[in-house]
Amino acid sequence: MxxxxxFTFLAAVYLxxxxxxxxxLLRRCNTSYQDGNYGLVSGHLEGGETAKQGIIREAYEEAxxxxxxxxxxxxxxxxxxxxxxxxxxxxxxxxDIINKELDKCDDLAWYDLNGLPKNIVPEIKxxxxxxxxxxxxxxxxxxx
Numbered sequence: 001m002x003x004x005x006x007f008t009f010l011a012a013v014y015l016x017x018x019x020x021x022x023x024x025l026l027r028r029c030n031t032s033y034q035d036g037n038y039g040l041v042s043g044h045l046e047g048g049e050t051a052k053q054g055i056i057r058e059a060y061e062e063a064x065x066x067x068x069x070x071x072x073x074x075x076x077x078x079x080x081x082x083x084x085x086x087x088x089x090x091x092x093x094x095x096d097i098i099n100k101e102l103d104k105c106d107d108l109a110w111y112d113l114n115g116l117p118k119n120i121v122p123e124i125k126x127x128x129x130x131x132x133x134x135x136x137x138x139x140x141x142x143x144x
Contacts, residue, residue, distance in 0.1 A: 009084050013055040014124070015041040016075065016089040016131055017065065019110060023128060024097065025117070026062070027107040038111070039121045040087075041065065051086045059093070063108065066095040076130045078138045080123055087127050 017024040017040075025038040043058035045051065052069045059065035067090055076087040099108045111117060113132065116125060123140045130138050 010082055011045045011051070011084045011086060012042055013045060013051050013058060014085060014087045014127065015055050015059050015065075016087055016128065017041065017093065018089065018091045022110040022112050024063070025109060025111050025120070026099070026105045028121070029104060029106040031104050034121045037119045037121045038117050039124050051088065055088050060095070062101050062105070064095045064098045064100055065093050067093050076127055076136060076138060078123065078127055078130070078140055080140045085123070085127070087131065089131065
C-alpha cells in the first residue's frame with residue numbers, strides 16, 4: 001500500500017503589542033514581501049516551538065522586546081492559503097523597543113488602532129480589525 005503524503009501547513013506568529021490604544025508597527029524593507037508597508041513583529045515558528053515561545057523569540061530578535069508567556073493572549077488564528085497565522089496580543093513587556101533588524105525594517109512606530117497607515121500589509125490590517133471585533137478565527141485571501 002502506497003504511503004499517503006499529507007499536505008503540510010506553515011505557521012507564523014504575530015505580535016499585537018498595545019500601549020495607550022496604539023499598536024507597534026514596523027515598515028518592511030528588503031524582505032521581498034510587502035516592502036514599504038507596515039506590519040507587526042512576526043516570524044515563522046521553528047521546529048519544537050509553541051506559538052508563545054516563537055513570538056517571545058521573534059519579539060526579542062526584531063525589537064528587543066522581552067515578553068512573559070502569561071502576558072500573551074492568542075486573539076486570532078487566520079488561515080492565509082497554506083499558512084496559519086497566529087496573532088498574540090500583549091500590553092505588558094520589558095526592554096527598550098529598538099529596531100534590531102535594520103536590514104529588514106526601516107521604521108518602527110506606534111499607530112492609533114483607529115488611524116492605521118495607508119501603507120499597511122492587507123492581512124495585518126484585517127487582523128487588527130479582527131482583534132477589535134474579537135474574532136477568533138478568520139480566513140484571508142481565498143477566492144469568493
